[in-house]
Amino acid sequence: MGKSKCDRLRGKRTHGYGNTKNARGSGCTGGKGRAGSTKHKFTKYYMTFGTKITQKPKEKLVTVTLERLNEIAKDRKEIDLKEIGVQKILGKGKLLKPITIKNAKYVTPTAKAKIEESGGKIE
Secondary structure (H helix, E strand, C coil): CCCCHHHHCCCCCCCCCCCHHHHCCCCCCCCCCCCCCCCCCHHHHCCCCCCCCCCCCCCCCCEEEHHHHHHHCCCCCEEEHHHHCCCEEECCCCCCCCCEEECCCEECHHHHHHHHHCCCEEC
């Protein structure tokens, strides 16, 4: 049985393919997949001519915990979150008395359960 082509060409740089760039895999095409997408293939993946690529910043919500609500509502039975400038209620702590909360944009499920457990409402 004779030697295989690979064995015969062992030690030769090109293995019979001539110039090295002719048998380089994906080397001549600039890489496989998204290789080079930050450099020479940038326009293919990221550029859209005539429009700017911008991301809108996430809305920063002003939050308040149930512990802090206890401090805010010492003598009150109702709290208007719009007056205070709060959008979201978080469920840390416990409510010590029933409080009616108005204009709550977001309420976590834990906070909602604790408010209803103490006898309060969310409107």
